[in-house]
Amino acid sequence: MKVRLRLTVNGEARDILVVSHKTLLEVLREDLALTGTKHGCELGECGTCTVLVDGAPVLSCLALPAELEGRSIATVEGMADGAHLHPLQQAFAELGAAQCGYCTPGVLLTAQALLAECPSPTRDEIREALAGNLCRCTGYTKILDAVELAALRMGAGTGAGVVSTGAGVAGTGAGVAGTGAGVAGTGAGVAGTGAGVATARVPAP
Ligand code: FES
Numbered sequence: 001m002k003v004r005l006r007l008t009v010n011g012e013a014r015d016i017l018v019v020s021h022k023t024l025l026e027v028l029r030e031d032l033a034l035t036g037t038k039h040g041c042e043l044g045e046c047g048t049c050t051v052l053v054d055g056a057p058v059l060s061c062l063a064l065p066a067e068l069e070g071r072s073i074a075t076v077e078g079m080a081d082g083a084h085l086h087p088l089q090q091a092f093a094e095l096g097a098a099q100c101g102y103c104t105p106g107v108l109l110t111a112q113a114l115l116a117e118c119p120s121p122t123r124d125e126i127r128e129a130l131a132g133n134l135c136r137c138t139g140y141t142k143i144l145d146a147v148e149l150a151a152l153r154m155g156a157g158t159g160a161g162v163v164s165t166g167a168g169v170a171g172t173g174a175g176v177a178g179t180g181a182g183v184a185g186t187g188a189g190v191a192g193t194g195a196g197v198a199t200a201r202v203p204a205p
């Protein structure tokens with residue numbers, strides 16, 4: 001059975017017909033073509049599928065989209081401001097905080113929620129916030145470094161970062177903000193997909 005849903009994703013109203021049993025993860029990827037949000041365990045254990053709902057990290061593999069009408073859903077595709085990377089994306093790119101990149105979208109969004117609540121987190125606070133995002137590549141140190149760098153820049157008002165338009169940082173190929181394997185992309189990059197560091201995340205109500 002299909003149901004009609006009106007969702008707000010990355011600030012845009014979306015009116016779609018979807019199979020009623022689909023999770024938010026499936027709807028984002030299969031019905032809205034927002035493939036930056038990645039499939040992982042689909043059991044609520046890896047954090048790879050993390051999106052933000054009203055600014056808070058939510059595991060999209062456990063969330064039912066029908067319950068999210070009227071809420072604000074944010075995915076990694078919404079982090080960059082046009083060609084300008086989010087400071088977190090920029091810091092991840094500069095410090096090499098994404099290895100295969102599969103965990104990166106979930107990590108970025110979790111870190112974004114952390115910095116919105118706590119602009120100058122300690123190392124331990126960052127580690128705790130990211131505790132639910134597993135990274136298969138175990139690149140945690142650089143991830144922590146990148147979040148610290150972004151926090152520093154955002155605090156200093158210099159954040160929004162570098163921007164490029166080619167196949168690099170903001171490109172469409174394998175670059176940081178691309179749609180392939182890049183930081184803000186929809187593939188496996190910094191803003192791509194993944195398994196990651198960790199947060200106390202809550203399934204959507
Ligand atoms: S895919 Fe959702 S927590 Fe692993």
Ligand code: FES
Nearest residue numbers: 099101103136137
């Ligand atoms: S960078 Fe490969 S899973 Fe995290």
